Amino acid sequence: MASYIIRRILIGIPTILALVVFSYLLIVVAPGSPFAGERPLPPDVLANIEARYGLDRPLAEQIASYVWRIVMDFDFGPSFAYQDRTVTDIVLQGFPVTLTYGFLAFLVSVLVGVTLGIVAAIRKNTWLDYLAVGISIGAQALPNFVMAPILVLVFTLWLGVLPGGGWQGGQLPYLVMPVIALSTSFMASIARITRSSMLEVLNADFILTARAMGLGFGRIIFSHALKPAMLPVVSYLGPTFVGMITGSVVIDMYFSTGGIGQFFVNAAINRDYPLIMGITILTGCLTVTFNLVVDVLYAWIDPRIRY
């Protein structure tokens, strides 16, 4: 197992490197320039700026020196759009915010989703099942950009109990709506995956054996069915978790939380190459890491899986 993990980490390095090269090429190939404004800059000024940021050099050299600086100094470069700020700065400011509400939303969607899915499965074709399925279909139909305005309308404008936006260091009232808005549709997917995999497991022969051994219903669910039923959920959770903690543009824009999602979109609009690259690398590393975590969890859940 340990050797497998080390091997996977080693494979992760070229993966990230490929990611860096491809995204760098994509950004540069895309039309537009970081310094294109309403009024075009005089050519010699533009040339000066490009020279300052090394954009006049051949592409391969640009990429090589970018990677070199990251590896040697952990330097992701300056932001083009935010004057006098480095990419590391911006990520360190925005990432804790998205990590906080993203992680909370993840917890909420897993706890509620798994519970709903299990209830629906063990009470299949009863009103409880229909209710749980109904809730998850409804939630699925409410993506965060619909949820967010509805929440603000209800809790801020009508009831006046929650602030309509802001972060304030992540105080509870400022967390509630971002977490709910972000978790709703994920919760729905998790509920549906849990329900179908639980139903499948409950049909397995070994569940019949457990019943024949006189085990009670609760014990069968928690001691025998839950672990295998979680396998498909776990594989869904890996990429989902990364998606959630790296933030959501909608949440950041709508609630002005100042998370990384907002910076990412602005960076793309501004052609802020270093910032786009920095956030892409962060997401890439997290994806590689959590795919590994999922695989390790898999082996822990299912003893027949060995690497």
Place this chain on the structure above:
Amino acid sequence: MALLQTRNLSVTFSTADGPVHAVNDISFNLCRGEILAIVGESGSGKSQTAFAIMGLLARNAHAAGSVRFGGKEILGLHETSMARIRASDIAMIFQNPMTSLNPYKRISSQMTEVLRLHQGLSRREARFQCIEMLKSVNLADAEIRFEQFPHECSGGMRQRIMIAMSLLCRPRILIADEPTTALDVTIQSQIVELLKTIRQVYGTTILLITHDLGLVAGCSDRVMVMYGGRVMETGPTEEIFAAPVHPYTATLLEAVPRLDREVSELPSIPGNPPNMLGPIPEGCPFSPRCQVGDQTCFTRIPEVSRSGQRSWACLKRDKGTGHETVAGN
């Protein structure tokens, strides 16, 4: 008195295509210490009979009639009361040992769970008894196997483990639903020997469900032949093999290859097994394929005739119709 009495048991499944009558009005006794084999082809209702006794029928199934264990009605008992009977009074093992153990849990955890639940033993005591039981079903390296996961054991070992697990609480009845079907031939005979030993050592009454007539001949005391959800014939194994009364039993036995008889072609029973969907047929379920019957067989359900330890349900084989073993009783 019989340990288990089944009277007029019927099992009906409600399906999208209409009701399926899997078991129709069957009655039999299971006597203390015997091995009773229920034989029949796929779809004859033998497994559903066992599931009905255990209260393990599928959700869309309904059982009617009566099943009495030690004089107490257990059919339709509440799930929690039934769970107390399972494994501690009546245990059951299944056809496919490859899938009937939980692949996600160690054998130790699956086995001790049963003992701790039914007998409230300590972890240590449960562990000790489980290993003892694994040894008594002749599982090699019992201590090592005990700590393993099911996938680390072969099919034969897993069936031994299943048997050991089902015997942990010393049940009075063991229902074995095709316990050897998924195993290869050499292992099959070992498992059959094991079942016989268990009966001797623990005095366990065994209900053996199978379609393998060789297995029946090798170990059961009595046989019950089922077809189309009904009992065709019941009697001591030797007598039934020597002189079957019911035409179905007779044709079934003819279709079994035997070493002491040379035939160029193995006879098969003409026609197809009955379709269980739709209304219960008015006559004998075997009548469409029967060589002996006539029109009346299609319209009347035969009464059960008895003679000594034997009984059968056939209009053409009434009491005293001159069958050798039956005549003169």
